[in-house]
Amino acid sequence: MPYVNIKITRDGVTPAQKAALIQGVTQVLVDVLGKNPATTMVVIDEIDTDNWGIAGQSVTERRRQG
Numbered sequence: 192m193p194y195v196n197i198k199i200t201r202d203g204v205t206p207a208q209k210a211a212l213i214q215g216v217t218q219v220l221v222d223v224l225g226k227n228p229a230t231t232m233v234v235i236d237e238i239d240t241d242n243w244g245i246a247g248q249s250v251t252e253r254r255r256q257g
Contacts, residue, residue: 192230192231192232193220193224193226193230193232194232194234195216195232195234197212197216197234197235197236198235198236198238199236199237199238200237200239200240200243200250201238202240204237209235212233212235213233213235216233217231217233240254
């Protein structure tokens with residue numbers, strides 16, 4: 192029973208894009224590992240850019256700086 196957790200910043204990802212991620216990741220597990228898609232779970236967590244840091248700065252601040 193595979194469990195995949197995708198974490199992305201909350202930047203206006205559309206429902207269609209999320210559906211494509213879920214379908215695509217599930218298919219990779221089927222193709223590469225022979226996993227059953229009926230028991231494969233994919234969870235997408237959207238994180239506010241204020242709550243995601245890189246090199247000591249939030250993504251919000253890094254984007255502000257260019």
